[in-house]
Amino acid sequence: xxxxxxxxxxxxxxxxxxxxxxxxxxxxxxxxxxxxxxxxxxxxxxxxxxxxxxxxxxxxxxxxxxxxxxxxxxxxxxxxxxxxxxxxxxxxxxxxxxxxxxxxxxxxxxxxxxxxxxxxxxxxxxxxxxxxxxxxxxxxxxxxxxxxxxxxxxxxxxxxxxxxxxxxxxxxxxxxxxxxxxxxxxxxxxxxxxxxxxxxxxxxxxxxxxxxxxxxxxxxxxxxxxxxxxxxxxxxxxxxxxxxxxxxxxxxxxxxxxxxxxxx
Amino acid sequence: xxxxxxxxxxxxxxxxxxxxxxxxxxxxxxxxxxxxxxxxxxxxxxxxxxxxxxxxxxxxxxxxxxxxxxxxxxxxxxxxxxxxxxxxxxxxxxxxxxxxxxxxxxxxxxxxxxxxxxxxxxxxxxxxxxxxxxxxxxxxxxxxxxxxxxxxxxxxxxxxxxxxxxxxxxxxxxxxxxxxxxxxxxxxxxxxxxxxxxxxxxxxxxxxxxxxxxxxxxxxxxxxxxxxxxxxxxxxxxxxxxxxxxxxxxxxxxxxxxxxxxxx
Numbered sequence: 001x002x003x004x005x006x007x008x009x010x011x012x013x014x015x016x017x018x019x020x021x022x023x024x025x026x027x028x029x030x031x032x033x034x035x036x037x038x039x040x041x042x043x044x045x046x047x048x049x050x051x052x053x054x055x056x057x058x059x060x061x062x063x064x065x066x067x068x069x070x071x072x073x074x075x076x077x078x079x080x081x082x083x084x085x086x087x088x089x090x091x092x093x094x095x096x097x098x099x100x101x102x103x104x105x106x107x108x109x110x111x112x113x114x115x116x117x118x119x120x121x122x123x124x125x126x127x128x129x130x131x132x133x134x135x136x137x138x139x140x141x142x143x144x145x146x147x148x149x150x151x152x153x154x155x156x157x158x159x160x161x162x163x164x165x166x167x168x169x170x171x172x173x174x175x176x177x178x179x180x181x182x183x184x185x186x187x188x189x190x191x192x193x194x195x196x197x198x199x200x201x202x203x204x205x206x207x208x209x210x211x212x213x214x215x216x217x218x219x220x221x222x223x224x225x226x227x228x229x230x231x232x233x234x235x236x237x238x239x240x241x242x243x244x245x246x247x248x249x250x251x252x253x254x255x256x257x258x259x260x261x262x263x264x
Numbered sequence: 265x266x267x268x269x270x271x272x273x274x275x276x277x278x279x280x281x282x283x284x285x286x287x288x289x290x291x292x293x294x295x296x297x298x299x300x301x302x303x304x305x306x307x308x309x310x311x312x313x314x315x316x317x318x319x320x321x322x323x324x325x326x327x328x329x330x331x332x333x334x335x336x337x338x339x340x341x342x343x344x345x346x347x348x349x350x351x352x353x354x355x356x357x358x359x360x361x362x363x364x365x366x367x368x369x370x371x372x373x374x375x376x377x378x379x380x381x382x383x384x385x386x387x388x389x390x391x392x393x394x395x396x397x398x399x400x401x402x403x404x405x406x407x408x409x410x411x412x413x414x415x416x417x418x419x420x421x422x423x424x425x426x427x428x429x430x431x432x433x434x435x436x437x438x439x440x441x442x443x444x445x446x447x448x449x450x451x452x453x454x455x456x457x458x459x460x461x462x463x464x465x466x467x468x469x470x471x472x473x474x475x476x477x478x479x480x481x482x483x484x485x486x487x488x489x490x491x492x493x494x495x496x497x498x499x500x501x502x503x504x505x506x507x508x509x510x511x512x513x514x515x516x517x518x519x520x521x522x523x524x525x526x527x528x
Contacts, residue, residue: 127391131510140503161510168505203520239404239523241432245516246395246425252513253520259503260467 003048003074011048011084011096017152024099026154027084030091031062033164037095038065040167046072046096050081053092062093086156099154102170107143108184114209116258117189119145121177121226122217123247126151130161131248132215137165139255144171145180145212177214181229184212190231193222194250198233202254205234215251267312267338275312275348275360281416288363290418291348294355295326297428301359302329304431310336310360314345317356326357350420363418366434371407372448378473380522381453383409385441385490386481387511390415394425395512396479401429403519409439409476441478445493448476454495457486458514462497466518469498479515 003011013019014027025045028037031053037044047066053059066073076084085094107117118141123129129151136144151158153171181191190208194215207213214230216222227233236245236253245253267275277283278291289309292301295317301308311330317323330337340348349358371381382405387393393415400408415422417435445455454472458479471477478494480486491497500509500517509517 131513134506134510135513137504137506138500138502138509163507163510165506203524236402236520237523238402240401242398242401242429243427245402246398246427246512248510249395249399249513249516252509253516256467256500256517256520259501 003076003080008076008080008083011094014096015086015156017155020099020152020154025096026099026159027086027156028095028097028159029085029093029156030160031058031093033160034093034095035062035065036164036167037097038069042100042167043098044069044095045098046070046074047093048074048076048081048084049093050078051075059092066095102143102172104145104172104175104180107145107170107172108187108189110142115142115189115211116207117141117143117145117212118251118255119147119175119177119181119212119214120150121147121214121222122149122220123215124149124151125218126155126157127161128218128246128248129153130158130163130165132251133158133162133165133171135248135252135255137162137168139258141169141255143169145175145177146171146173147175147177149217177226178229181212181214181226185229185231191229192232192234193227193230194254195222195227195230195233195235196244198235200232200234202234202236202257205232205257206260207258213254215247218247267340267344272340272344272347275358278360279350279420281419284363284416284418289360290363290423291350291420292359292361292423293349293357293420294424295322295357297424298357298359299326299329300428300431301361302333306364306431307362308333308359309362310334310338311357312338312340312345312348313357314342315339323356330359366407366436368409368436368439368444371409371434371436372451372453374406379406379453379475380471381405381407381409381476382515382519383411383439383441383445383476383478384414385411385478385486386413386484387479388413388415389482390419390421391425392482392510392512393417394422394427394429396515397422397426397429397433397435399512399516399519401426401432403522405433405519405522407434407436409441409444410435410437411439411441413481441490442493445476445478445490449493449495455493456496456498457491457494458518459486459491459494459497459499460508462499464496464498466498466500466521469496469521470524471522477518479511482511
């Protein structure tokens, strides 16, 4: 069943935040990520593929999977795909997925008593945010709080850089970090803020079983107001001449020590 | 002194690898990076700025610095700057810098007996390579070996993502890693290769005083041939559902444990 010109236009508009917000949909591109979407508990509303996808076994099985998951699977031309897709090297398949809202309260009230959350305080580069979600996924973080001034998780560049991470752990967007961190502390969470001038070397910390780790903006770091809510200010000691570390790298470095508590 | 149209064209061509290779020059953009270039032992050949740069004290002192360093400082129009510059949000100043060749032999024959090098085996994303150079700079790595199949260090996106790192430590490009790693091992280096299937958890390693740490391509990791030269295959244990970590993050995580040897 071919798409009308209007339908193609509507889909291509999902590359813009405004339209994603309005429709509560987002785009997922490429065999690997579409596969992740299909196997997650996100709802795949629609999928589009170009004929050449059927040339490979993986491509064919992706289309079969999609047809099981949704009745709206359309073959489109390369030209139409180009209009809809955001990537330069498009991979012949795009899924339209329903956005998911997670509850902040249920994230904070994690039942098993052990909960490590990560908060983004103004992380603005899509590549950084995506790679941080991917790292949170790798290191088994229980959930992510995206501050009001952080990049949108359904931005196609963020989605791509998560490498599927956004399908694996709850992410709450538009979080007012000041009030949320206060509430969390009252509920027994310890707040760890990364800060170039922090007094505790990351490698010396044993995290509390209820922890929130806060990472800041690429240029100015964590805001002063949020820093004031910190129980611990973490720093990564410098041995060379660089002025700072990339925030995605800093996040990975700090998360890599999370599990020592349980290992040793 | 205004630039001729031909001069503007020649400068704009430095955004292409072919022309960078031919002329052995590269572009550095923005107040911060240009400042780093001027204060490094790289040779600044020429600099261009738009009039609005003179509106700020930092901008004015940058122009003064440049005038001390080179006689070729030109004011250009915003339109000309746009043609020359690669960044979307250009910052009003660009320096043309001479590329620098470091000797592989002198890097390996580090005199003080203690030497930690990092090798890139096919790292292809400019943002990743740049952030890895930045991390190497932060953690005090002694030098970088860029394998034949890795992205070019003078690519503007790499330069930008290094945040000045490329001015702080020697980087050798076009390295044949197979022969170089063999030579290095014969000279007493231990080779540590990152490998998702590696048998040693990164956190358990104490690095040799002469070490080379190898990081691989975004999609397929370190090549099998290079893996065969490894003394140790390092892995970062996974606790969640992600398939892999971003290579820039993995690099930072592994480098963050380098100095434990000396600390504890």
